[in-house]
Structures are given as structure tokens and as C-alpha cells.
Amino acid sequence: MSTLFRRYLTLAVLGSALVGCRRHSNVIDNIKHQLRDGTTQVDIRQSGEFAWDEMFVFGPYYPKDEICRTLKLSVSQCSTTGIKDVDEGEFLLVFMQNDTVSETESFPRKIADFDESERCQAKRIRRDAAVFTVEHKTGGVYLVCRL
Numbered sequence: 001m002s003t004l005f006r007r008y009l010t011l012a013v014l015g016s017a018l019v020g021c022r023r024h025s026n027v028i029d030n031i032k033h034q035l036r037d038g039t040t041q042v043d044i045r046q047s048g049e050f051a052w053d054e055m056f057v058f059g060p061y062y063p064k065d066e067i068c069r070t071l072k073l074s075v076s077q078c079s080t081t082g083i084k085d086v087d088e089g090e091f092l093l094v095f096m097q098n099d100t101v102s103e104t105e106s107f108p109r110k111i112a113d114f115d116e117s118e119r120c121q122a123k124r125i126r127r128d129a130a131v132f133t134v135e136h137k138t139g140g141v142y143l144v145c146r147l
Contacts, residue, residue, distance in 0.1 A: 042134060043131050054125060054127060057092075058091065062122070081101040083101070111141075
């Protein structure tokens, strides 16, 4: 094998490994920290190292097509944002700035469940209103929308 080929192969392997790595989420870490501290409300307003003015919460089993329709995204816009069907063990948090997706976060249900009522699910939540009441119920912790 030529040296040049080995270098390209090494770069390809390293590049593939890096693509598989997901950076640690400031938003999720912030929520976990607040819950660990025993707070009665989770404040997401200061979360995120990215620009956002509103967020959406999509629950387990929510289909990609419905998410994109709710966010008023075209098929191509939806594909480039990384939005996918929401799995059973997660919620999808979508952060937007000026009607453009700025970040998506898969929020594990093992940390907490978001309120799945009509008040919060798939609704526009302004940044200044992104505060959730913490409720401890049988089966876990719930983050309840205060809208």
C-alpha cells in the first residue's frame, strides 16, 4: 500500500469516527443540573450556545412529516436540519431563530418527561416563556408547560 493511500484511509477512518460522535448538549446538561439541584421549575431560557427565540417540544412517536409541517419547513429544509421521527425513549426539542431551525436536541425520557398535553406539545414556546414546572409523579419526573 502506498503511503498516500494509507494517509487517505486514516483520514477517512478518523472522519467517520468524528461524524459518529455527538457533542454534549448544553441544553440537556442544564436541565439535568437544575433537576439534580431539586428545583421546582426548569428554566430553559438561558440554555443553549446558539441563537434562539422560540422552541417546540415533540413527544415520543411524533412523525417527522408532522414536525416539519408544524414548523412550516419544506421537505428539503426538513432534511438538512436533521429532524427525524421521535423515538419511544425521547422528546425532540427544536429551537428556532426567526423561523429557522437553529438547533435540535433529542431529550432522553430517562431524565424527565415533558408535559404531553395540548398546552405544550408541538406548540410554539417563546424563549421568555420557556420555564417548566417540575412535578414528581408515580413513574417519574414531569416538566409541565406553564403556557
